[in-house]
Amino acid sequence: MFRQLRFLFQLTHAHTIARRYFVTNGFDGALTMLGLTMGFYSSDSVSTPVIISACLGAAIALTVSGLASAYVSELAEREKELKELEQAVVGDLENTAHGRAARWVPILIAVVNGFSPLLMALLIMTPLWLSEAGIALPLTALECAIVTAFLSLFMLGVLLGTVSGQFWLWSGLRTLIIALITAGIVLLLGS
Amino acid sequence: MSLIKRVVLDVLKPHQPNALEFAGVIADRHSGCRVKITVTEVDEKTETTVVTIKCNDIPYEAIVDTITGLGASIHSIDEVEVSSTPQPEP
Numbered sequence: 001m002f003r004q005l006r007f008l009f010q011l012t013h014a015h016t017i018a019r020r021y022f023v024t025n026g027f028d029g030a031l032t033m034l035g036l037t038m039g040f041y042s043s044d045s046v047s048t049p050v051i052i053s054a055c056l057g058a059a060i061a062l063t064v065s066g067l068a069s070a071y072v073s074e075l076a077e078r079e080k081e082l083k084e085l086e087q088a089v090v091g092d093l094e095n096t097a098h099g100r101a102a103r104w105v106p107i108l109i110a111v112v113n114g115f116s117p118l119l120m121a122l123l124i125m126t127p128l129w130l131s132e133a134g135i136a137l138p139l140t141a142l143e144c145a146i147v148t149a150f151l152s153l154f155m156l157g158v159l160l161g162t163v164s165g166q167f168w169l170w171s172g173l174r175t176l177i178i179a180l181i182t183a184g185i186v187l188l189l190g191s
Numbered sequence: 192m193s194l195i196k197r198v199v200l201d202v203l204k205p206h207q208p209n210a211l212e213f214a215g216v217i218a219d220r221h222s223g224c225r226v227k228i229t230v231t232e233v234d235e236k237t238e239t240t241v242v243t244i245k246c247n248d249i250p251y252e253a254i255v256d257t258i259t260g261l262g263a264s265i266h267s268i269d270e271v272e273v274s275s276t277p278q279p280e281p
Contacts, residue, residue: 011207088236096262
């Protein structure tokens, strides 16, 4: 089945779209979590369960938004492309690889688009859960979550640099600077 | 009973899969067949190709299913080579 799905991805060049959505929405998820954690950090002490609930709520909303928006838009694009191809070959392509791609690729793209922010959010929330579980951390749970957010954004930048052939460090630093600016604005507005 | 040894088809296919992948899928699904594809014309969404298949006994209907399953359409059979099986001696 994976071979079939990989073939459909290659047929439609959807792997490039999926990679772009993974980074874009992963970035959204990571920056949202950074904003939330910085907001809690700059306010009066908030209990860790409240922070976890707020972050989880935002992560779920981002996931559902990502799933729905990508599915609807990709389905429309694939159906349009299929109709144009059917006109070009003068035939019905419903039961061909192209027809299957038009049905399956939007689902796969939606999964990538929806679950990438969730993955980033869960990664950033890990120190909060570890703290709740009684595991000792080098810094406070919130500070560890913030550091994890910065690291995640740096790694997303490194991934982008690898894809585009740029030097990984500059690419990682670029996204880290964006994260620092975001954190700075939240701290400024929160104080 | 006759065996189809060689067939040359005029096939209109979408750009994807490309000729290499297209030939690979036909060859993978029908072992023992040699597939040659020549792209003769290219337009915005499709390419016209000449597909030559050689085999000891070409499973023609199955190959048609494979080709149409990849989104292509067979416009014509341009050449065909058939061999009759040797008749058993009485």
